[in-house]
Amino acid sequence: MNLSFLTRVATAGAAFFFLSAGTPHAQDAETDPYEKPYIVEDGKVDQGTYNGFRRYHSSCHVCHGPDGLGGSFAPALVESVKRLDYDQFAEIIANGKQEAGASGQRVMPSFGTDQNVMLYVADIYGYLKARADGKIDRGRPERIKK
Template identity: 30%
Template sequence: MHRPLLRCLSLLGLTLGVAAPLVARAGDGGMSLGETKARASNCFACHAIDHKLVGPAYDAVADRYRGKGGATVAMLVKKIKEGGAGNWGDIAMTAHPELSDADITEMVHWILSLHGQPSEAKANQPAATQGESHTYKTPDGKPVTTDFAVFTGPDQKQVTDAVFHGYEQYNSYCFRCHGGDAIGGEYAPDLRKSLEGGMTWQQFLSTAMAGRQAKGMPSWAGFFEEKDIRAIYDYIKARQLDLVPPGRPPSAQD
């Protein structure tokens, strides 16, 4: 082979190597190595790709730090490793000393790659559930409206699987401090009153995931997923509105 041609091929190979994507792929599953590592850790207990949970959405992080260069990557790696608060609110992010710098770097590259990319989570989210409202009647005939389904039908005889799941999770774990059937306990307040007083879903989620260490409430991040906390919230809200009585609610599980 002629030396000029060999030199060109070598330069081409070097160029392709340098231009390779920073986001490495994990095998043949299509998911990036960084996303794979993030999902294998507890990162998704407090973060989602396209909406805020306890911490910011990953696509919001990508938007804020787009095009900032290697120093930003190093800063984010350090932040994930050491934890702390200040950049996105007052709730401190848990430190992750168990993760290697190399693994965190892969995660950061994946997060930053989300800028301007369509979110698969958004694409798969049913549009019909957005802004949906349901109206029910309490035992005394008072109409109340919720943004989630409490019952499977208009007869209000059986609660949905989600509300029943919330009942199960609450009365398996939360009751220890907040009292059975969400009526308040010896160590923690009546959560029905918290919701009645204006606590929003987002505040409820953040409190459950981050905990309140000063008051002895543990963080449930890594144990519960967002859908579990939402089910618990829906159950408590249904109790607060007097739609679900104390005890095991009738459901498809019966």
């Protein structure tokens, strides 16, 4: 199943409810979660990557730490995306993940019904990829002016 395609189709119908300003689909047309997940020019990011930063810090950072760096509870996603491709990443977010470790269980919740996350998985991935590739620093990135 192509989750990126589903994300786009869903976005077309529902994004107006979730984005008060800006384009319905935050991700720029020139980006693609497989070939080109983000655009960084002079340290500034495209709209989708910026949106990924915002979505990450509203839904993921409580467990995964600020700036994708990990916390005591959940792994550093800046490292994870070096290993996970977009489909694997999207699958974990849709379905969650549970690892039974010696010291108990750590659970990644499922976001499959959370449209504030599911519509923007490609943006979140792009943001984390840009961080993983060392293209943007910690903190809120600046946007490329259009």
